[in-house]
Amino acid sequence: MKWILAAACLASATPTPLQSQRTLSLGLAGGVSVPEGDLADGANTGWHALGTLVLSTPMQPLGLRLDVAYNRFAYNDDVRAALGASGYQTVGSATANATYRLPMTDSPMSPYLVSGLGAYRSACSDDECDSTTRYGWNVGLGTKLFAFRVRSFIEARYHRTSRGDRSVHYFPVTFGLLF
16 A cells, blocks of 8 residues: 555656647745845845746756746844834846756656846835945856645855945845646
């Protein structure tokens, strides 16, 4: 009985080429964002939401992604004490990215590298800072997963832009679903 159950689980987790690879996918994701550098001087670890449009082919390792993301970082204790109130910093972005899928056959995982350029809008919840939009870049790695008939992905990236004379960079770690 255990062998039959194990075989059934394995069969449902094993992708078929048509199910695991789609030419066009829509993804919704979220996760933890870790501030670095100048951003970390005034912010705590935050959260983010991501929407993505993925264009790929089963036969070619290269693909394209359009991502729209919103990151929110709560002020740390020092900034809250200086302002006398709580608040947060946000970074919204729209990026065009290239992906390179690493070769793996007959696997429910499909690892990839991702990198791109885009517009990043930085803002604060209080009136002490002005909103600004600057260009920036990102680079990271992840993997698409196909298990139990669910298409998903997990990735970590480094994003870098600027705000005036200060750098804004952070690491979002993301889990998402692909439709």
